[in-house]
Amino acid sequence: MENVIEIKNLIKQYKEVRAVDDLSFEVHSGEILGLLGPNGSGKSTTMNCILSLLNYSNGVIKIFGKEMKPDSYDLKSKIGVVFQDVAVFDELTVYENIDYFCGLYIKDKEERKKYVEDAINLVGLGDFKKFYPKKLSGGLLRRLNIACGIAHKPKLIFLDEPTVAVDPQSRNNILDGIKKLRSEGATIVYTTHYMEEVEILCDRVIIIDNGKIIASGTIDQLKKLAKIEEKVSVEVNNLDVQHMEKIKEQENVDEVTYDGNVLLVTYKEGKNNLVDIIDYLKKESIKYNKIYSERPTLNDVFLELTGKELRD
Amino acid sequence: MFFHNFKYSLKTLFRSKSLVFWTLAFPIVLGTLFNMAFADIGNSEKLDVINIAVVNNDDFEKNDAFKAVFENLSDENNSERLFNTKYVTEDEAGNLLKNEEVIGYLKIDDNKPKVVFTTNGFDQTVFKYVVEEIEQTSDIVKNISENDIKEQMMSKNADIDYQKIYENALKMAQEDNVRLQDISNKNLNVVMIEFYTLIAMTCLYGGMLSITAINQSMANISNKGKRISVSPTKKSKIILSSLLASYVIQLLGLTLLFAYTTKVLNVDYGEKTGLVVLLAMVGSLAGLALGVAIGTLFKSSENAKTGILTGITMLGCFLSGMMGMTMKYVIDKSVPIVNKINPASMITDGFYSLYYYDTLDRYFFDLASLLVFAFILIVISFFSLRRQKYDSI
Numbered sequence: 182m183e184n185v186i187e188i189k190n191l192i193k194q195y196k197e198v199r200a201v202d203d204l205s206f207e208v209h210s211g212e213i214l215g216l217l218g219p220n221g222s223g224k225s226t227t228m229n230c231i232l233s234l235l236n237y238s239n240g241v242i243k244i245f246g247k248e249m250k251p252d253s254y255d256l257k258s259k260i261g262v263v264f265q266d267v268a269v270f271d272e273l274t275v276y277e278n279i280d281y282f283c284g285l286y287i288k289d290k291e292e293r294k295k296y297v298e299d300a301i302n303l304v305g306l307g308d309f310k311k312f313y314p315k316k317l318s319g320g321l322l323r324r325l326n327i328a329c330g331i332a333h334k335p336k337l338i339f340l341d342e343p344t345v346a347v348d349p350q351s352r353n354n355i356l357d358g359i360k361k362l363r364s365e366g367a368t369i370v371y372t373t374h375y376m377e378e379v380e381i382l383c384d385r386v387i388i389i390d391n392g393k394i395i396a397s398g399t400i401d402q403l404k405k406l407a408k409i410e411e412k413v414s415v416e417v418n419n420l421d422v423q424h425m426e427k428i429k430e431q432e433n434v435d436e437v438t439y440d441g442n443v444l445l446v447t448y449k450e451g452k453n454n455l456v457d458i459i460d461y462l463k464k465e466s467i468k469y470n471k472i473y474s475e476r477p478t479l480n481d482v483f484l485e486l487t488g489k490e491l492r493d
Numbered sequence: 494m495f496f497h498n499f500k501y502s503l504k505t506l507f508r509s510k511s512l513v514f515w516t517l518a519f520p521i522v523l524g525t526l527f528n529m530a531f532a533d534i535g536n537s538e539k540l541d542v543i544n545i546a547v548v549n550n551d552d553f554e555k556n557d558a559f560k561a562v563f564e565n566l567s568d569e570n571n572s573e574r575l576f577n578t579k580y581v582t583e584d585e586a587g588n589l590l591k592n593e594e595v596i597g598y599l600k601i602d603d604n605k606p607k608v609v610f611t612t613n614g615f616d617q618t619v620f621k622y623v624v625e626e627i628e629q630t631s632d633i634v635k636n637i638s639e640n641d642i643k644e645q646m647m648s649k650n651a652d653i654d655y656q657k658i659y660e661n662a663l664k665m666a667q668e669d670n671v672r673l674q675d676i677s678n679k680n681l682n683v684v685m686i687e688f689y690t691l692i693a694m695t696c697l698y699g700g701m702l703s704i705t706a707i708n709q710s711m712a713n714i715s716n717k718g719k720r721i722s723v724s725p726t727k728k729s730k731i732i733l734s735s736l737l738a739s740y741v742i743q744l745l746g747l748t749l750l751f752a753y754t755t756k757v758l759n760v761d762y763g764e765k766t767g768l769v770v771l772l773a774m775v776g777s778l779a780g781l782a783l784g785v786a787i788g789t790l791f792k793s794s795e796n797a798k799t800g801i802l803t804g805i806t807m808l809g810c811f812l813s814g815m816m817g818m819t820m821k822y823v824i825d826k827s828v829p830i831v832n833k834i835n836p837a838s839m840i841t842d843g844f845y846s847l848y849y850y851d852t853l854d855r856y857f858f859d860l861a862s863l864l865v866f867a868f869i870l871i872v873i874s875f876f877s878l879r880r881q882k883y884d885s886i
Contacts, residue, residue, distance in 0.1 A: 195885065229886060232723050234712050236882045251722075251881030258725040268716035270709075272508035273501065284497040285724035329720070 183210040184246075185337055185368045186231065191240030193226055193392070200226045201237070202392035208337075213359070213369040215383035217376060217479060219489075223392035224372045225265060228339055231370075232262060244337065258286055261335030265342040265372075267326045269314050275325055276301070276310040279332050286333035300332035303358050320351025327355060331362060338362060341372045356381060376479035388483060395486050400479070407477040407485045409435055410451035413458055415444040416470040424465060431457055451476070494726045495734045502738035505709070506702055515803075516702060517746045520695040521753050527691065528758045531684040542577045543616045546589050546598035549580040553601045558631040563599075566623070575623070599624060618819050625826075685848065686841070688760050690815035693840035695750055696776035697806040699743030700784025704798045706735035707788030713883040714792065722881070732878060736781060743777045763848045768856065772847065775863045776840040782867035782874075783836065789877035809837030839863045 186208035193201035201223045208214045216224045229235040231242055233251045242249045244256050269278045279297045287293040301307055304324035314322055327343055340359065344352045359382060363369055371382060379386050380400055387397040396403055420439050429437045433448040448454045455474050462469055484490060506512055547553060547563060554560070565571060567578040579589065586598035590611060597610040597620050606624050610617045708714050710731050712722035721731055751773070754760040762769050783805065787798050807815075812835055814821035821841070824832050832838035843859035850856075 233882060234719060234722060234886055236884050254725040254727070257723060260723065262720065262723045264716055264719055266716045268720045270501075270505050270717065272505040277501070277504070281497075281501045282720060282724070284501075285494065285721065285726045288494070 184208065185210050185244065186370070187241075187243040187246075188227075188231065189241045191227065191230060191242065192238045193223075193230055193235065194238040200392050201230065204240070204389075204392070204394060206387055206394065206397065208368060208370055209385075210368055211363070211366065212384040213363055213371055213382050215379040215386040216370060216372040216389060217374065217379050217386050217483075218389035219374055219483075222374075222389045224374075224389055225341055226392075227389070228341055228370070228372055232260070232339065258333075259336045261331045261333065261338045261367075263327050263330035263338070263340045263343050265345065267314075267322055269322070269325055269329055271314050274311050274313055275306055275317070275328075278314070278325060279328050282329040283332040286335075296332050296334060299334075300328040303331075303361060304328045305354050305358075318348070318351075320347040320354075323347045324351060324355060324358075327358065331367075334365075334367075336367060338367050338369045339372070340369060342374070344373070344375065344378060352378075376483075379479060386479065388479070388486070390483075390487050396482065403479060403482050404477050407481040409447045409449060409477050409481060411448040411454050412475045412477065412481075413446045413448070413454055413472065414475070415446075415458065415462070415472045416442055417444050417462075417467060418442055420444055420467070424467065428458070428461060431461070495730050498726070498731055499734040499738050502706060502709075502735040503741065506705060506738060506742050509705065512701055512705060512742075516695070516698050516743065517749060520691055520698070520746065520750045523694070524688065524691050524750065524754050524758060527684070527687045528760075531687060542574055543620060544577045544579075544595045545620055546579045546581050546586040546595045548583045548586050548598060548600040550583070550601070552604065553599075556601055556604065556631075559599075559601065559606065559627055562623075562627050575619070596620065618822060622822065685760075686814045686821070686845070688754060688762075689841040689844040690810045690813055690837060691754075692747070692750065692773060692844065693776060693813060693837040694806055694810045694815065695747055696743070696773065696840055697780040697783060697802070697809065697837060699739065699746065699777050699780040700782075700787065700802045700806070701799050702739035702742055703736055703781045703784030704788040704795060704802060706739045707732070707785055707878075708795050708798070710735055711789070711878075713880075713886045714788075719886065728879075728881060736785070739784075740777065740781055743781065744774065747773050747777060762844070765847055768847055768853070769844070772840065772843045772856070772860060772863075775860055775867075776836070776843075779836045779839070779863045779867045779870075782870040785874045785878075786870040789874040806837065809835045810841075813838035813841040833862070834866070836863060836866050839866065 184207045188207070189205045191201055191204040192199065204223075204227060216227065218224050226235065230237045230240075231244070231249065233242075233249050233253070244253075245259065247253065247256060249256055270281065273281060276297065279300050280293065283293050283296055283300070287296060301310060304327055306321065306324055306328065309317060309321060314325065317325060323343060323345075327340070330340075331338055343359075344355050347355065356378065359369060359371070371379070373379060383400070385397065385399055386403055388395050388403070396406055425437050425439055425444075428434065428444075428446060433450045433452075433454060435447045435449045436445075437447075438445045446454075446458060455472070459472065461467075480490060547559075563576065563578055566575040568574060579586075579595065581589065581598075583600060586595070586600070586609075589595045590598055590609065596612075596614070596616045597608055599620075600607050600609065606628055608617075608621050608624050610620075709717045710721055710728065711718040722728065751762070751769075755762065784802060787802050787805075791798055791801060810816075812820060812824050812831060815837075821832070821838070824838075832842070839859045839862045843856050843863075846855035846859065847853075
């Protein structure tokens, strides 16, 4: 598979702090690669180094087989970027903002007009063309931010936490838009700390912490890194410590915690666990409100590898 | 791409309410306030006669220059009369001053004039200024006379008419750049100085536009700058087209101000319209360069940068006479270097010299100073502007 991005031994040092620590990875053509990590893990710094906005201490960055430099205008014309912070002009309307940023890539007016309309439709801002950004909600503003970054139909798109602080409707719209971009042939690097989005969108994931890659692979490959296979949560009032100890003695149980009326039982293997716990609760006449089972998430993988939560 | 960015820069700058207020509306509002505040001075076109005393000792009697000038400026028949002068002894002068019948008195000892006041104020400043101008003129006269005499002696013309040489020299000096008669009328037109500083302020406030333009183009300053920096459009094109848009709006602001002040407020900027426009354009360039320098050299918010520019502009205008002409006079006399590097003073002085002097030497000196000022700031900013990668953003 053709590599759209190749990064070898990338290091970014800020005085005493090493923000990016010897990172090497590739992004394949047509895939959505997720860069997952907690805030401050080095995701955005890595992206800014790739885009030649930041100086880096060491490493080689190639995009479409060519070394990326600040004056690599031919490469830049194929790249679209959606930064974490909204970057639009308050004085321009939705249409004008998209037209302005698209115009930095596309000279031909007629072609640009079509591209701008396509971008507006993609993010669902058709009813807000003449609105100024200050009149848009947070979610709509994020959609405009995305449209400004991708209107010129780039082959490689960087999305840096595009769904931070947006409502569910806008989030779904944004995620659908990203899937559509991929279906049209774009390669996407998606930076986030929301593991749910990564699980929905990404073909491959690279988990970063303290500037280092701690794991990479497909979602299934990564989940195998977690030592648990199932989590069962039970909402129950006033559970005694003796019950917790008895539950822990059951087959496959890895850990038992009770916090805020929620009993959480993690299992090393994922067979018949729900039945076992329900039987125990019935036998001991313990009343419960809700009970549900989950497969391990990327957060569990992250917890397993680093000892901390993704959102810590 | 150049025109595309130019067009959208014009749109964003024009639609920014705060920028439109400070660069287009505020100078007009301030001009209106000046006009209201100084309406009486403007209408009278005359200053009140100032009561002074002169110690009528031997030294004064022997000093023809002082005698002639004070007689002339105190003549009741002179339409440009400036002083009501009492010629008295030193003791009487002291008493007159003590009783506040005069604002000060002049005493000449060993050809050295001394002005005595008990308080400071506009009248005192005028009195002191006149005395210093006479002293300066006397020195010029003396030098010219000496040279003339030397020339005549070299040509072995034995029949020297010292009186005629002195009179000619005095006339030459007065016609040249000293112009004592102006002191009584044109030179003290406070309203004109206010309007000159107002134009200077407008030119320098244009720096707000270039601060915005720079902020929007630099990746290490704004998110919009980051987005522009990752595009395939050259940074030089973006910055130049944005600055051109800023300059166009700045010139529009000045055009509005000139139109308003001349047509509505009836301010007379003289007959050299082309040179007035040229100075305003160069002054705007200096303002633009000041904004570029502040925009690139300070890594702070746009509001903070605008605050710095406003502070520099207001201080510059204050020192060049916006809040009272005395300040310009004091700075020119005591720390002249301050107004030599003060762009507001360069602009104000350029208009002043254009209006009051027949020659253009001083005008072109001010024009050249503004260009040098702008050039230095652009050179300083250049290294920041050409950077494409940053250590941190």
